[in-house]
Amino acid sequence: MLIKDVSIMEDGRLLRDVNIAIDGSRISGVGSGVADESGDGVVIEGSGMLAIPGLVNAHTHLAMTLFRGYADDMELLPWLEEKIWPLEAKLTAEDIHWGVKLGCLEMIRSGITCYNDMYYFMDETARATKEMGLRAVLSGVLFDMRPDLIEDAEPFIRRWKNDDLIIPAVGPHAVYTCSEETLSRALELAERHEVMLHIHLSETRSEVESFEKNCGKSPVEYLDSLGFLSDRVIAAHCVWLSERDISIIAERGVNVAHCSISNHKLASGIAPLDRLARAGANICLGTDGASSNNSINLFQEMKTTAIAQKCAHSRPDLFGAGEVWKMATENAYAAFGLDLGLRAGALADLSLIDLRKPWFFPLTEENIVSHLVYSAQGGVDTTIVGGRVLMEGGFIPGEEEILDRAQQQFGDLVAR
Template sequence: MKIKFSNAKILTMNPDSKEIIEGELWVNDSIIEYVGKSKIAGDSFDQEIDVEGNLLMPGFKNAHSHCPMTFARSLADDMSLSEWLNTKIFPLEAKLTPENVCVYTKLAYMEYLTSGITAAFDMYYEPDAIIKASLETGFRTVLCGAINNFKESPEILEEYYQKYNKCSDMISYKLGFHAEYTTDIGIMEKVAQLAEKYQAPVYVHNSETQEEVSTCIQKYGKTPTELFTDLGLYQYGGGAFHGTYLSEQDMELIKDHKVHVVINSASNTKLASGIAPVTKMIEHDLMLGIGTDGASSNNALDMFREMYLTAVLQKAVQKDPAACSADKMLYMATVGSAKAMGLYDCDCIAAGKKADIIMIDLRQPNMQPINNIVNNLVYSGSKQNVKMTMINGKIVYEDGKFYTIDKDKVYEQANKMLRTLLG
């Protein structure tokens, strides 16, 4: 199917073309075919959409989440991370069925679509159920291994890695484990062997809390980053989810090993875990992305809120209003997150890239006047401005309507399942 978007403002996020283009964008099946000034009619299209002066831009990429954890939204609040995990989350997760995981994942996707998120980096279990939700919904998913002492194993991780990187162009799978504090060193060593075998990056929760870092130093005489580096887990790059307590030495190691750091500002502040030193990370020229974490700790899956919080928290901590500019935040939420997820073919808008595109309604009060569109998106933008979400060349959400999801059915199933889980 060939679609023409005309009369559009286009924010490409392409480093080679930073200006906002006024013109049109063509999508041919799943690929962006043309971006630029309006052309004289000649080509034929299956659908033509007048954007009416609104904004087209790359979809946001949620570079760290636990999608099925929508089941615990607002169920275990106002608790520390350790208490929250051990007394509330782990006991309920033990009861989850694949059907539960599929339904609660779809619920997460619905929220993503309304927030202009076109892909998520999902660290969770029951990957078949998550992939089922992804393919039925038309949502792009990168899966991440979540093995630890209690669930799954390095052998299962390798099986998943081989299997899920071949199943669909909408699905990819990365090596990963939950965290140092839930994973014995023997398991970590086996994951490092897999990284060497496949020359693949490894992703893990890293330095999310002060307690995590202190305990790791007591056990190993090293920070989590130093431990992971010495074990060879980061020899081919990877990701550090959260990075709230990274030392200067950690940042140098992360830079040297080309590891992406994914910031989760809403979750970290709500759990009182701390505020990641994003300004210092930028000074160290680290590769940064943004994630929402799960709905059980955030509790919203909203990239606008994440961008705003990340920026203003740094300004407050640094006592510097120039810290963490809107340009940097928007880059982290789109291109930076896409690169952290390995989605190099849908990081920006350019001919030949995947058509993962959102339309922002500029005719809302919070977008007016248009002094600076990027600043508006980060500092005053919200989910109300997302008019359309396209993934892989297909419009899956538009003006409050979900084209691939029966929202009433999902809501009914989600609430019924929760009553069973709570017993």
């Protein structure tokens, strides 16, 4: 496959008329004189397009796209206890299948090629994701109140460990829903199979204050006392952190999945990204679920992250476009061990964005990253994962069926 005469970004500047050759699942060459040596004869015209490496959604609950708009404008705990958990108790594998596919449609249309998920029915999530062609790091959620989920964690890892698109992980929900025994089992399992740990951490003030009152330690300090924290951990939210918490996160190499829009919508707070960044923590971006965002779109997340941090600190120079762009790309690649990027040898996960959209004008060689972070409102034309074209010219095969079935599943779910 050859993507011909496309633009790319190099050191934050626009570089035009570049060819990208793809052979199998990987990029075989990038440059003005690169030719297609795969022999498949596939040529995608890239003129007027910008090729970007795949974006990574570092924290979501994808099947919750079925809950989009179902329970808005509530605080986190009442939202969970009164709305979300009762509805989740009715979920079936069929609901998950179509909810995941609906979420995949949205991600494909917004340039996300890989996502990190924690939820229920993860085998069904994995199957639906593979059918859609996306890459995913998947962990079944673990709670003390559901010992069956804990028992299935290792079999799930064994079933998917060598898959080309699915990366199994372990997902203890949070310190307030998992006992020390459950957390220790999750850690031992992750270390034995050399997989990631995915956990919600210090999301709300009340969560942290209650835990400190009962345990005498912050959630971060508690996890550290168990030996839980390392670069194997993806910690979602991390809104309410002390200076000691931040030092621990940075020293242990914990990867932070920042979910700006969800945190703001639920009034959970504004995460101390400036202090995390100064301490050297690796910060990635997640959307959280569509029930609390309500979109699965990292372009929205990038803009909100940048402007919220600037406003919170009265510092317009904080978190420039280039730094935030790295959170959705390079930082996430490092967190999840993904061999991605627009270079020879990397996995062929990328998107083409139509630059002939009003929000990209006026366009110069220097302002392309600014436009992507602050003004992009869409325009993803083509998305490719592992050398497979998932969308071209804005067309995704089977989209209408997915939309219709997702609508039907939601109606069936709330009627149960």
